[in-house]
Amino acid sequence: MHACPPHPPEALVRSILDGPSRVTSFEWRDEVASTNALLAAAAAEGLPEIAVVGADVQTSGRGRLGRPWHAPTGSSLQVSFLLRPHADMAALTLLPLVAGVALAEVAEAHVEGAHVRLKWPNDLLVDGGKAAGILVERSGDAVVVGIGVNVDWRGVERPEGLEHATSLSEATGRDIDRWKVLAGLVGVLDRRYGDWQERPNGILDAYRSRCATLGARVRIVQVNGSSVVGTAVGIADDGALELEIDGSVVRVRAGEVTHLRPA
Numbered sequence: 510m511h512a513c514p515p516h517p518p519e520a521l522v523r524s525i526l527d528g529p530s531r532v533t534s535f536e537w538r539d540e541v542a543s544t545n546a547l548l549a550a551a552a553a554e555g556l557p558e559i560a561v562v563g564a565d566v567q568t569s570g571r572g573r574l575g576r577p578w579h580a581p582t583g584s585s586l587q588v589s590f591l592l593r594p595h596a597d598m599a600a601l602t603l604l605p606l607v608a609g610v611a612l613a614e615v616a617e618a619h620v621e622g623a624h625v626r627l628k629w630p631n632d633l634l635v636d637g638g639k640a641a642g643i644l645v646e647r648s649g650d651a652v653v654v655g656i657g658v659n660v661d662w663r664g665v666e667r668p669e670g671l672e673h674a675t676s677l678s679e680a681t682g683r684d685i686d687r688w689k690v691l692a693g694l695v696g697v698l699d700r701r702y703g704d705w706q707e708r709p710n711g712i713l714d715a716y717r718s719r720c721a722t723l724g725a726r727v728r729i730v731q732v733n734g735s736s737v738v739g740t741a742v743g744i745a746d747d748g749a750l751e752l753e754i755d756g757s758v759v760r761v762r763a764g765e766v767t768h769l770r771p772a
């Protein structure tokens with residue numbers, strides 16, 4: 510693993526705060542329960558957007574549906590963004606896709622030549638392995654977007670069960686500066702978020718062109734535990750996955766997707 514300083518360089522923090530983005534506060538913690546939980550609590554106290562909190566260690570890092578998120582110390586980026594969107598409620602269903610596209614664009618810039626795709630809704634796949642995940646949570650009127658990126662897991666003891674996970678450095682064989690990834694994420698998410706507020710549906714083409722799930726045969730375990738199998742034939746304008754099952758198309762709004770081999 511490439512030794513990267515444990516804190517973001519001061520110059521980077523200054524450029525985030527003094528630059529043209531909407532970021533109004535930035536905090537880096539050595540250890541926190543969950544950067545999403547921290548910002549959700551701060552949202553309730555009125556913290557303005559865009560607030561950014563990152564941490565090297567999360568003692569209760571969380572994924573979707575109560576699943577855990579793991580990140581060996583010093584190897585990853587765990588960062589959350591507090592947003593206060595003025596977009597209407599319907600468009601909010603597209604925000605996870607906006608975050609996914611921003612993440613993919615940043616990853617593409619760091620892993621030239623590797624295959625960067627999104628598994629619906631927004632798992633980042635690099636050469637087929639999961640290299641990052643996104644958790645979008647509502648907190649009153651605010652939304653917290655949490656992003657975990659495996660930056661350099663070469664030589665790192667992989668958490669149990671994550672044999673199929675990958676990291677940006679494993680895909681390229683090169684050192685990657687996680688602070689540059691952080692700076693990229695702040696800049697690109699800010700821009701994509703701004704564009705989305707102006708024109709919510711504008712994200713769809715960029716998303717569809719990166720979505721590995723489109724055209725794939727998939728199994729989806731839904732929130733209630735039931736599962737469906739079909740072919741992913743589209744992404745609806747609200748971000749739902751359109752699944753063809755026995756000749757009819759159903760829309761799935763949430764669930765865990767597994768890509769299957771063609772029948």
Ligand code: BT5
Pocket residue numbers: 542543544545546567569570571572573574576577578579580586587588589632639640641642643644654655656657658659670671674675
């Ligand atoms: C996600 O959930 O992929 C969303 C992860 C969001 C994490 C960020 S870190 C900053 C912020 N603060 C938080 O507390 N969370 C956010 P999901 O799709 O449910 O994936 C979780 C599943 O991915 C787990 O059940 C594991 O199987 C697997 N997993 C856990 N850690 C992983 C990692 N580092 N890389 C790849 N897969 C992982």
